[in-house]
Amino acid sequence: MNNGEKMLHFLENHQAKAYGNYINGNWINSVSGETYTIYNAANNKQPLAHFPKSTPEDVNQAVSAANDAFETWSVLPGPERGAILYKVADMLEENLQELSFIVSAEQGKVLNESMGEVLRAAKETRFCAGEAFRMEGKTLPAERQNVWNSTVRKPVGVIAEIAPWNFPMITPIRKIAPALAYGCTVVYKPATATPWTSARIMELLTEAGVPDGVVNLIVGSGSTVGDSLVTHPDVKGISFTGSTELGQQINQLASKKFAKTQLELGGKNPAVVLDYSNENHVAKQIISAACTCSGQRCTSISRVIVLRDKKDELVKALSNQLEKIKIGPAWDDNANMGPLVNKGHLDSVQNYIAIGVQEGANLIYGGELLEDEQYSKGAYMKPALLDNVKASMRIAKEEIFGPVLTITEVDSVEEALSVANDVDYGLAASVFTNDLSVAHQCAEKIESGMVHINHGTASAAHLPFGGTKSSGFGAFSIGSSNIEFFTELKTVYVEY
Structure with missing residues (x-):
């Protein structure tokens, strides 16, 4: 077996x-x-x-x-x-x-x-x-x-x-x-x-x-x-x-x-995307960090902050990675995302998606409930990707604790850092860049307890783990x- x-x-x-x-x-x-x-x-x-x-x-x-x-x-x-x-x-x-x-x-x-x-x-x-x-x-x-x-x-x-x-x-x-x-x-x-x-x-x-x-x-x-x-x-x-x-x-x-x-x-962890050699690698890192544990972890990436000229290419790569997610119960060996913990929490996550759309965000992928056949006995949903998200929106500021990812576009490294820091939280952050100087600048200026350069928010078993601010x-x-x-x-x- x-x-x-x-x-x-x-x-x-x-x-x-x-x-x-x-x-x-x-x-x-x-x-x-x-x-x-x-x-x-x-x-x-x-x-x-x-x-x-x-x-x-x-x-x-x-x-x-x-x-x-x-x-x-x-x-x-x-x-x-x-x-x-x-x-x-x-x-x-x-x-x-x-x-x-x-x-x-x-x-x-x-x-x-x-x-x-x-x-x-x-x-x-x-x-x-x-x-x-x-x-x-x-x-x-x-x-x-x-x-x-x-x-x-x-x-x-x-x-x-x-x-x-x-x-x-x-x-x-x-x-x-x-x-x-x-x-x-x-x-x-x-x-x-x-x-x-x-x-x-x-x-x-x-x-x-x-x-x-x-x-x-x-x-x-x-x-x-x-x-x-x-x-x-x-x-x-x-x-x-x-x-x-x-x-x-x-x-x-x-x-x-x-x-x-x-x-x-809590956390409201950003992925700051500035430049890269391979957008698919970046997307894979972000989606893994956003959807592991069905997004129900404090270090989940929930915000993507991307330079305007990179956005369309990155959004396409993120959508492609989301398409690869197979949702199912734990005993399904092909599944790589399970249900949320219970119906009450699922309702909370769904409410946030609705709030985001009401605020003017564009739901470009997923978010729907899965309720047929094997899904009828658990709290299942497709991961959601929302574009045109302003830094002032609730979905960009409040911890959702589910598989919901937002896209905010910016015009400069300075604006990206400002948006990344414009939340009450400061747990983890990812930065994607090929420029060593920019990487060090971001590591220094991002207000979080942990900064990950060119990979998702995976921690190690022997390094200190914690956050700043709230x-x-x-x-x-x-x-x-x-x-x-x-x-x-x-x-x-x-x-x-």
């Missing part, structure tokens, strides 16, 4: 299981006694699992377990913590197929993307395992004789980690692995739409040797569980990925108790920058 057939077989033989919260190494039902069901994103008639609607009392239990576990986990030598994380990475790879099926089933992305997500999670875990060996301090010269000065890094404590639904595997791992590497303990809240992958992660962490209480899973709404986590007095840091609006609320709540925050927020706050994630969030600095003076 090919991978798609194996996934279908997996789902056909799957029985929806009831999960509780994972607290101190045990699955525990919520005190509320209430549950809800998640369904297959590509077959909304098939239940996948049942999860609790948790309460503040459940949060207290999870935080208490994490707080108790911190006493022993934080003093475990870094190499021993790293060794456990290396085992976690191995287990992610060993369970690649099953994990990919789970990710695709609950989120909807095609199977190749899910497999790539699991493998990326393993790669980032290995990097974090190495970081456990590198909690470096400094020895500094003294002002006085017979005094020895140094700085050391100490783990912060219990970390609340809150994730969105678009990357059910990589986001929890990206938050949990560095926390464990640096000696912190975790209470993790997945999105209510995609908690199944997280439940399986808890099982693998325990199997790899993570002690009870070090990582705890709590499932429930943001308003109940999320707020209780953020405001809990024993939570010393909050790592959140999600909308800018929610990030602002979390930061306000956290600031009242001086808790640290690491916020990965796209992020606090230490960047991934890479060595995580140490700034998960640890605190201590200065030691010794007179001898």
